[in-house]
Amino acid sequence: MNITKANRYITALNRIAEGATMLAQAIEESAWENFEDHAGMPGTRPIAAAQLAQPALEDAAEEYDTTHQQTSPEPAKAEEPEPVTLEQVRAVLARLSQAGHTTKVRELIQAAGAGKLSEVDPAKYGWLLERAEAMPDA
Structure with a gap:
C-alpha cells in the first residue's frame, strides 16, 4: 500500500x-x-x-x-544504467556454455528473437544478460 x-x-x-x-x-x-x-440522588x-x-x-x-x-513532485530521475555490450553478454553466455548449459544458452538467444548471438537486437542485451546471470553457474 x-x-x-x-x-x-x-x-x-x-x-x-x-x-x-x-x-x-x-x-x-x-x-x-x-x-x-x-446529595440524596441515586446513580452515578x-x-x-x-x-x-x-x-x-x-x-x-x-x-x-x-x-x-498541492505540488506534484517531479519523478526522481533514476540513473541510467550503462548500456550492456555484446562482449559482456558473450562472456556470461560462454561461461554458461562451458559449464554444460549450451542448450539453455541457445534457448535464451532464441527467446531474444535471434538464431545466434550476433543477431540479437542490442536493445535486448540487458534482458539477455539478466536472464543469463540468473541461471546457475553464471
Missing part, C-alpha cells in the same frame, strides 16, 4: 472517530441536562466524553497537506 492510499484511509478513520466523539459529547450534554445534583454521574481537539496537531497536518499535496 502506498503512502497516499494509507493517508486516505487514515483521514477517513479520523473522520469516523471525530463523528463518534461528537456523538458521545451530545449524549454527555443530554445527560447533564437531565441531571439533578443533590455521566462519564465525560473524549475530546479529540488538538489544534497544534491539526494545524501541522493541514500545513503538511498544503505543502505536499
Whole structure:
C-alpha cells in the first residue's frame, strides 16, 4: 500500500472517530441536562466524553497537506544504467556454455528473437544478460 492510499484511509478513520466523539459529547450534554445534583440522588454521574481537539496537531497536518499535496513532485530521475555490450553478454553466455548449459544458452538467444548471438537486437542485451546471470553457474 502506498503512502497516499494509507493517508486516505487514515483521514477517513479520523473522520469516523471525530463523528463518534461528537456523538458521545451530545449524549454527555443530554445527560447533564437531565441531571439533578443533590446529595440524596441515586446513580452515578455521566462519564465525560473524549475530546479529540488538538489544534497544534491539526494545524501541522493541514500545513503538511498544503505543502505536499498541492505540488506534484517531479519523478526522481533514476540513473541510467550503462548500456550492456555484446562482449559482456558473450562472456556470461560462454561461461554458461562451458559449464554444460549450451542448450539453455541457445534457448535464451532464441527467446531474444535471434538464431545466434550476433543477431540479437542490442536493445535486448540487458534482458539477455539478466536472464543469463540468473541461471546457475553464471
